[in-house]
Amino acid sequence: MMTGDRKQEFYDALLERNTEYEGFFFVGVKSTGVFCRPTCPARKPKFENCEFYYTAEEALLASFRPCKRCSPLSHPNQVSELVQTLVQAVEENPEKKWREKDFRELAVDESTARRQFKKRFGMTFVQYARARRMGLAMKEIRSGKPMIDAQLTTGYESSSGFRDAFLRIMGEAPSSVQEDHILKASWLDTRVGPMVAIADETQLFLLEFVDRRGLEKEIEVLRSKTRSAIIPGKTSPIELIERELDLYFKGELFKFNTPVRLLGTPFQMMVWDKLKKIPAGETRSYTDIACEIGKPTAVRAVARANGANQLALVIPCHRVILSDGSTGGYAGGSIRKKWLLDLESKSNYQVNE
Structure with a gap:
């Protein structure tokens, strides 16, 4: 009620x-x-x-x-028809280098495309298309084909231009990138706001709300720690977490099975392990967690480790509250934290073991 x-x-x-x-x-x-x-x-x-x-x-x-004006049955961040059209066009011809006439042929305003892609993906359409082309280049390189083939396949006539673009987008020179140094990032819509998921072919490395404070720095730290390039795309772990998130927000699942890769200090890993053991519908205080790991005076360190979690919901840092019972802060927003706790505390939601 x-x-x-x-x-x-x-x-x-x-x-x-x-x-x-x-x-x-x-x-x-x-x-x-x-x-x-x-x-x-x-x-x-x-x-x-x-x-x-x-x-x-x-x-x-x-x-x-x-309501016909606000369309409450669609995601508030639903992809516009213009974005859908351009994404489809890129997939149909990902090697293409986009020019002004290409936008005219699709009856698309180039400046509008730039704004909408920037808002949606954090990059302009041209950057998006270039990143997709670079993804194809990675496939060529990993298959063992000569560098010149990857260069020409992605539309770069100059080897120096190819290298510069690669460095700008991927973060590493083509000759040094190995298959296990590629991470893919995907935008996931949820009912409480969009999230970004980053994974390789086997494990999820990051899952955060797009409006999380300091997200860009988080991604840069991830890139640095893993010495990886991050490109748009989907992998099996991203597809799995997308399905599990849908069930979670329906109140049908509270234990995630997507394989994850945790990158933290031994202390952080110890804290995150305790967070994973907090059942849905329950909360713990920072003091509780500090005592559980045998370091009762390390409350502030626990709070910092809690904030350093890069796998929102999967590692349920939102279930940690203040000792006085108030919800406290949350990188994804205090309103969202309160909503998540309300969702999990409803009697008709059960943890899937």
């Missing part, structure tokens, strides 16, 4: 169009019969005309129909 305080919190977020609440609740408007996401641009209803729901399914079952 939703409390009055929670309803007021959601109503305030609705009035402010607070993007931090995207995916956390939906509002049914009794005067119109529609339900909306928190950031809907439509005129705001009176509090007494609002019914609040944690899921779109609950709103639908309460006979509300989805």
